[in-house]
Amino acid sequence: MSSLCKSRLQEERKQWRKDHPFGFFAKPSKSPDGSLNLMYWTAGIPGKASTIWENAVYPITITFPEDYPSKPPKIKFPAGFYHPNVYPSGTICLSILNEEEDWRPAITLKQIVLGIQELLNNPNPDSPAQEPAWRAFGKDRPTYEKKVKEQALKYSK
Amino acid sequence: MKTEPTGNGGLAGLSAIKLPTSFPLVPEAQQELSKVNLYDTQFRSMVSRYTDQLEQTASKFISNKLEMEALQLIDDPLEKVRESIQKDCKNLIDEFTSSGRKITEEELERSRYQVALTAIKAQKRINYRESAEVSLDNLDVLRDQREEISCADQLESLLSTLEVDSATFETANNRLQLLQEHLFVTLNPESELPDAEDDDVAISGGKVSLICPISKRPMKNPVKITVCGHCFERTHILEFLQQSQGSGFCPECRTLFKKQDLIDDDLMKLRLEAHNRDLLILQYREKKSSQIGKKENGT
Known part of the structure; x- marks a missing residue:
């Protein structure tokens, strides 16, 4: 891990502990020896109130590359997560997380998780990442909403 | 006339x-x-x-x-x-x-x-x-x-x-104009220059950020990308540039730039010095007023 990567991640952790958006959590994982692994975090994204995603906290994993913040972190929901912009593997398709698109080293962890929360209820139909959710979102909204609500129950608070 | x-x-x-x-x-x-x-x-x-x-x-x-x-x-x-x-x-x-x-x-x-x-x-x-x-x-x-x-x-x-x-x-x-700017930032290290129409500097909450956008830590040797005006800690922007094979995009706004587009940001440096000075003054004042407080309590 480069020193820049390490110091930035320490700073991100410090900032998060000092102040983070309501209902979210994010923490570095623990290595077998009990020390913190800053390169691999687990976090939770609450669904926005008054949406079909509400009353649930969706788990994500955040993997920071060695050359973070030059390169963006890789963020995954659990495999099979139901959302038009989430690949079957769970990887999230979001422009701010794509180095070729809108990733900028200045983007903070807080901005990322808020961006993901926004994406939950505002899928981008132009960048499909999985067949079932994308098709249902476009053509069969009742089924889509039913599936999303079922998923919300699974991750309910 | x-x-x-x-x-x-x-x-x-x-x-x-x-x-x-x-x-x-x-x-x-x-x-x-x-x-x-x-x-x-x-x-x-x-x-x-x-x-x-x-x-x-x-x-x-x-x-x-x-x-x-x-x-x-x-x-x-x-x-x-x-x-x-x-x-x-x-x-x-x-x-x-x-x-x-x-x-x-x-x-x-x-x-x-x-x-x-x-x-x-x-x-x-x-x-x-x-x-x-x-x-x-x-x-x-x-x-x-x-x-x-x-x-x-x-x-x-x-x-x-x-x-x-x-x-x-x-x-x-x-x-004279430079002096006015220098004077302004030594007095107001975190304020935007008056009449600055172009948003050269990152503003958060009406303040000029003294934090490097890459490391998120206070800058010490600030350099500026001349093409877009964004400011970073020297070693961090150089490391970033190296990882992007010499020609990168601004970590703040994605404007393309090269190593020769980087210059020392003297004004930002002055802001940092002035900011540190203010912190020292505040520390000293707190110390002094607590001493005064102790004296008053003692008598």
Whole structure:
């Protein structure tokens, strides 16, 4: 891990502990020896109130590359997560997380998780990442909403 | 503003510097020239005097001396100390600007004088050419005329060497503007420069960020990407650039840039120094007031 990567991640952790958006959590994982692994975090994204995603906290994993913040972190929901912009593997398709698109080293962890929360209820139909959710979102909204609500129950608070 | 000289018509517009009425014009004109010369000297000395004073004020503020002043006025809010210093500086700058304006007007007169001189000389030359063939009768007249022309030539070349160097004025103005900016940030390390229309610097909550966007830590050696104006810690932007094979995008706004687009950001550096100074002052004040508190409790 480069020193820049390490110091930035320490700073991100410090900032998060000092102040983070309501209902979210994010923490570095623990290595077998009990020390913190800053390169691999687990976090939770609450669904926005008054949406079909509400009353649930969706788990994500955040993997920071060695050359973070030059390169963006890789963020995954659990495999099979139901959302038009989430690949079957769970990887999230979001422009701010794509180095070729809108990733900028200045983007903070807080901005990322808020961006993901926004994406939950505002899928981008132009960048499909999985067949079932994308098709249902476009053509069969009742089924889509039913599936999303079922998923919300699974991750309910 | 006075009327612009328009060929010969401009001659009538001259007021401050009187045109000599007759040839040969050497004695009178030289008097005029000495006047111009005087302005020039005054101007130069004034420029250096005021800018020196301003620079002293600015650097003094950053220096420990001023910290001590602020500390001694422990009962006054820091804002008040700043206000009084800002007022002093503003007076200096105003005085400078108004003197500068006067000099510019004089310079305009001087250039009108030069135009007039050229016009008169041309007229004389025509007269000379139109005069009759050289004969014993007009030999003296012709010689006088020729002398007048060569005299005017000398005068003209002298005038042009005395020209108030417009670059001097421009340099002074630039220096002044920089000083004003420096002064402003030493007093307000986290505020945006007044009248800054372009958003050169990252603003968060109306404040200028002193944090490097890459490491999210306070900067120490700030450099600026000239193409977009965003500012980063030197080592971090260089490391970032290296990872992007020499040509990267701005970590703040994705504008493409190269290593040669990076320059030291002196203004940001000043902001950082001033910010650290403020932290020190606050620390010192807290310490001192807690000491006072203890004393009061003790008695």
